[in-house]
Amino acid sequence: MTNKSNYEYLLSDLTELNGVGIKTTNLLKRKKINNIFDLLWKLPKSYTDRSLSTNIKDLRIGENQTITIIPKKYLFPRVRNLPNRVSCFDETGEIDCIFFNSYEGYVRKILPLGKEITVSGKIAFYRNKYQLTNPKYVSEDSSLIKQKHNTYSLTEGISEKIYNKIINQIISNLPILKEWHSKNILDKFDNINWNEAIIELHKSENIGKYQDNFYQRLAFDEIFSTFLVNSEIRKKIKKIKKKNKSLNRKKQTNILNKLEFYLTNDQKKTLEEINQDLSSSNKMFRLLQGDVGSGKTIVSLIAAYNTVNSGFQVALMAPTEILARQHYNFAKKLFSKEINIELISGKSDYKTKKIILNKLENNNIDIIFGTHAIFQKKINFKNLGLIIIDEQHKFGVNQRKRLSDKGGKNCDVLLMTATPIPRTLTMTMYGDMDLSIIREKPKSRKPIKTYSKLESKIDDVIKFIKKEIQLGNQIFWVCPLIEESKKIDHSSAVKKFEYLNKLFPNQVSLLHGKTDKEDKEIILDNFLKKKFKILVSTTIIEVGIDFPNANVIIIENANKFGLSQLHQLRGRVGRGNKDSACILMFKSNLSDNAKKRINILKESNDGFYISEEDMKIRGFGDILGFKQSGIKNFKLADPIHNNDLFLLAEKEIKRIENNNEDIGRFKPLIKLYDRADIINDIA
Structure with a gap:
């Protein structure tokens, strides 16, 4: 057990762990795992059950299996690059253990002749014989292998065996933290403490049990630590006394x-x-x-x-x-x-x-x-x-x-x-x-009519915008932002500009991510002054700008966007007193989620409802603009699925504020969840 008896152990450098050197530390830091605490939130995605032992005759090819065997003969080839081979048996049959890039000494050490050894790995079949290549788990002590082994999303260069060893070491050394929550809060989570909750979180059988008390308790800790910091900032701002303004x-x-x-x-x-x-x-x-x-x-x-x-x-x-x-x-x-x-x-x-x-x-x-x-x-x-x-x-x-x-x-x-x-x-x-x-929109603001259209029906869209231009209106034509390739994004906007410019000569302009900042301002200003009719753009159209004469927006590959982003783009039109339209264009074979998004947008102009639906479909980390906010620091909590925990945290914060309670007991919570830099003078 570590000498550190409180949360400081959890904030220690990764090199404090046995078997974790500079190389492994650097590999983990690339994944933003900077200390022991960070490792706790790399949760198992599945597990391999190695607890059941199988006889050789009952092995299933292509599956991870555990067997107890006796090595009987080494076959170490003199030719380089050929694998080392160990012939093994049990009372039901024979199997070869194959080792690539392993020294003779290592093979002799882990598979001594004549001794019972338990091995685990993926079973293959070659030349009428079972094979086990580079077995992951090998031990004379079968209890070390015959258990459930978690599978993680691994950092390149770190094996599953090493990763499990690191996590198990942390779990077994977890310090006993003094409880920071009130009895009333603990009752909500069946009185499970932080340490117990962490241990349960990493058990193989608990993968995906988001409604269980251990998961809920830890999600609440995340939410509550954020609310606590916000409360302290609010208090500090409220303490500032200013000269009040006398309003006329x-x-x-x-x-x-x-x-x-x-x-x-x-x-x-x-x-x-x-x-x-x-x-x-x-x-x-x-x-x-x-x-x-x-x-x-x-x-x-x-x-x-x-x-x-x-x-x-x-x-x-x-x-x-x-x-x-x-x-x-x-x-x-x-x-x-x-x-x-x-x-x-x-x-x-x-x-x-x-x-x-x-x-x-x-x-x-x-x-x-x-x-x-x-x-x-x-x-x-x-x-x-x-x-x-x-x-x-x-x-x-x-x-x-x-x-x-x-x-x-x-x-x-x-x-x-x-x-x-x-x-x-x-x-x-x-x-x-x-x-x-x-929430309420001005009565003069007309709802934007939203339509969906297959890309193959582009001729219908062209006919529609021709009529709008004849009526003196302007059009936004948005090409998709494909984050993985800005080149594709750029070229798609250029191609659309060339296509539309042939149909509407001298009436089309182009705006994309490579447009110079000054040129961008000029293009938008010219569009505002009605110097051209169609603006082909990527998603860099700024939020908030009023173009009262633009009453149609066409969004290509609408299924590439989230609901909130589509709603923000749609908001570029409908700012004047004319009827406005948003046309969502898409290729055929839409996914169920894409169909859902398009239908929600067609049904509603309410941004609050739309963003909530967006979160249900996409997950909160992907909503427009929130990636920059730091909100993705949440490892477990989700604002939609854990709505009750957010309300509970709000209620508890108000109780603490009203009673003017000392928040010194929350110091470990705030430090652990990396919010201390904001209120670093906390008691």
């Missing part, structure tokens, strides 16, 4: 009256939640989540307007320059000359930038629009009171924490995302933030 409700009403539409109930509710945060003495750290076209931008701009009228500056950051410009133009139209608005752009010359930076520093700009360049060190604000970040789904917890710190204590933070996700996933990804959701 009359001015807000005047601006709302200028709009050509009424806010939905969800928009009103969300705006009120943000206003309460702004006027509070606690710092706002809020996520505004809404489906495509639900009207998040107007809510954020009213919040910006209220902040400016309280004497503070606002910075609004968008992922692309064209989207930043679109927000800037909308704000300019909305606020006319009431407040000072500027756009800082990569295209701005040095002199213009210098003037803008000087104005910001002297409080002569109320709202500044731009990309992430707004937060460069050289940009200084006189009195920044609100940071708004649009389309922030690529920001992880650590980045959000740094952003919150950067704004200063009087600066509120509002993040926006148009990627609707189920509540369980929201609780995990954004648990450090307060949440506002806009």
